[in-house]
Amino acid sequence: MKKMDWVSLGYIASYHFCLAIFLPLYFFYFSPSKTLIFSMIGLVFACGIGITAGYHRCFSHPAYKAHPLVESVLLFFGNLATQGSALRWSYEHRLHHAHVDTDEDPYSVTKGFWHAHILWLFKARPPIDDRIVSDLKRNPLIRFQNDYYLPLLIAQHVLVILFFGWVTNDYFGSFVFCYLLRSFFSHHTTWFINSLAHTWGEKNFSKEHSAVDNFIISLLTYGEGYHNYHHTFSNDYRNGIKWYHYDPTKWLIFILSKLGLASNLRRMNFEKIQFQLILEHKKELVKKLTQSFLDSKEDLIERVHKQADALTSALEDFIQKGRRYREIGKDLKEIKNHLKLEIRAVKDQLKFEWRNWDNLSNYIHKLKKPA
Ligand SMILES: [Zn+2]
Ligand SMILES: [Zn+2]
Structure with missing residues (x-):
């Protein structure tokens, strides 16, 4: 039997368990304010963008270069998304692209939908091979986030819960919505890219891999649903290439480039x-x-x-x-x-x-x- 990652399993299982208990309990005694709901939605979106514009398109591929200020903001919200450091995330994502649908693909969908969605996280993961992420290791911001991932994560969560508790005058609500429910949404939307975006949709650009294009998945994943295109031309900063494709990550990167905060945007011709x-x-x-x-x-x-x-x-x-x-x-x-x-x-x-x-x-x- 493969070794388990008990920390990952314990953390994910326990916050899902707490959510299943505390969310109904909250609704039984209280009702969430609009500010609380919008705070949660804002945080879900910020964490999602931290992953898609930061971890994914900037660091893993890299499809563009971000100004250090933008990198710091993306790393902040990527960290809050609780998906490991950008270094580990990018390492595993580069393996996913290089070996898609094989045993070396960490979240290969060929081992099943649930393996790709969540179960792969519960298996002990091998150490990072520095050769695959040597470029990222030269970035001091990424090194810092990788070295202090856990203390940063704890501090961020305490601050987020306290801050939104103070803003809404509802500390329990902040714990349930801005921590538990927000974690649930930001985790599962990212995980959809590995599971749903490899099973449900159309193969418009290549049938050589399991990745598919699906507009509905894009709505849930900040534009990452055009995954067949992405696996075929992975260095393009866009996932949805038509102007009307819902890809807010692409739009954000484009706007940042116009403001001088992003450069070297790569596009497949x-x-x-x-x-x-x-x-x-x-x-x-x-x-x-x-x-x-x-x-x-x-x-x-x-x-x-x-x-x-x-x-x-x-x-x-x-x-x-x-x-x-x-x-x-x-x-x-x-x-x-x-x-x-x-x-x-x-x-x-x-x-x-x-x-x-x-x-x-x-x-x-x-x-x-x-x-
Ligand atoms: Zn993929
Ligand atoms: Zn990718």
């Missing part, structure tokens, strides 16, 4: 995403045809490969010519004008190949199984 989508679509069509009983399936598979090649080379051509156009100086007007015409022709070719691709895909999807 549009072309690479398109190439990946064509590749995935091709795999899907080939799989469908391979599993079919059609006589002509070999011919169709060949057509899929050829059309995908034609489309990607037209896309590549378009990208390269566009890049050259941007690089040429304004003074070389004639060359620029000539290139402009070439780009127009390539664009038409690209549109033509996209149309052919869509027609072929629709044709394959409409094929019926022989009776």
Whole structure:
């Protein structure tokens, strides 16, 4: 039997137990004020952002660089979220990405939904391999938080309970809502990313891993529900790439960059995403045809490969010519004008190949199984 992490198990079990006792008891004798409810929601959100914008996108990947002031605030709320130090969290998260769905993935969903959600936390965890987080070990703020994680955690919780108890004039309410219930929400919403975001949703960008995209999970996880995209392009500071995708973490990072408080925001370029989508679509069509009983399936598979090649080379051509156009100086007007015409022709070719691709895909999807 694997060794257990009794401290983790004891802590998580006992605060859930206290919540199950004290929350009904509170409602039996009192009713929470609006200030208390909003304080709890604010704290849940701040802790969640501390994890997603701090622990996850800034430290684990790192998809952007935060100003030390921002790092300190994110570490403060990340610490309050009670999910271990940023160093350990990032170490385990880097293992998760590098070995997703295998035995070396600490919260592999292949061992079951509940393993990925919570049970993995109860198993004794191996020491941190410094080579995997050597960059983070050079950051004095991260070292400090890692060294004083527990005393900081205790001090923060005492201060939070006392502060909100004083603000609301309800110390018992502050204990139940701003500590117990807040911990419950901020834990389970993060854990959803390892469990739900690896089981319930669509694989839009890659079928090579279990991560899925799901808008509803994004609502609960501050934008981390676009997890299929995230596992496919993990260094992008965005998880939801469309402007309307609910990803408050992305919006916050973007605003911070405009205020000069975040820099080096990494984005996967549009072309690479398109190439990946064509590749995935091709795999899907080939799989469908391979599993079919059609006589002509070999011919169709060949057509899929050829059309995908034609489309990607037209896309590549378009990208390269566009890049050259941007690089040429304004003074070389004639060359620029000539290139402009070439780009127009390539664009038409690209549109033509996209149309052919869509027609072929629709044709394959409409094929019926022989009776
Ligand atoms: Zn994941
Ligand atoms: Zn990640």
